[in-house]
Amino acid sequence: MSLSTVFQHFANKTSRAAGQPLTFVGAVTIIVLWALCGPMFGFSDTWQLIINTSTTIVTFLMVFLIQNTQNRDGEAMQIKLDELIRAVKEANNAMIDLEQLDEAELDRLRETYILLAQKARRGVQAGKDSAEIIQEQLDEEP
Known part of the structure; x- marks a missing residue:
């Protein structure tokens, strides 16, 4: 041992x-x-x-x-x-193994996800259900 x-x-x-x-x-x-x-x-x-x-x-x-x-x-x-x-x-x-990225790269990714969350919240406030919001986000991905 x-x-x-x-x-x-x-x-x-x-x-x-x-x-x-x-x-x-x-x-x-x-x-x-x-x-x-x-x-x-x-x-x-x-x-x-x-x-x-x-x-x-x-x-x-x-x-x-x-x-x-x-x-x-x-x-x-x-x-x-x-x-x-x-x-x-x-x-x-691409999200696999993110802990290997440097601070600046992580900050850029965090900003992207903050924007996605804000957009999703606006969708909820507009009366959309979760499935619609997720589908819209998937449709917008490159």
């Missing part, structure tokens, strides 16, 4: 565990216990350092684990969306 596979497995398990209500309750319990120990330790610098260091380490490590999970989830979602675009006959296959 490769290091990447082991890390992915660990990242998945840890991300799922971190998002559970019981994990939140555990974290709150640790904070409450730490706060209750304050008077016993005279609210010392060491007492404060314990929670600061602990939370910093946990946060630092969780960023990498959650980012790994998010990257894979995002990539899987893109592949699924690309397959839907490919599979739908009327869909524009």
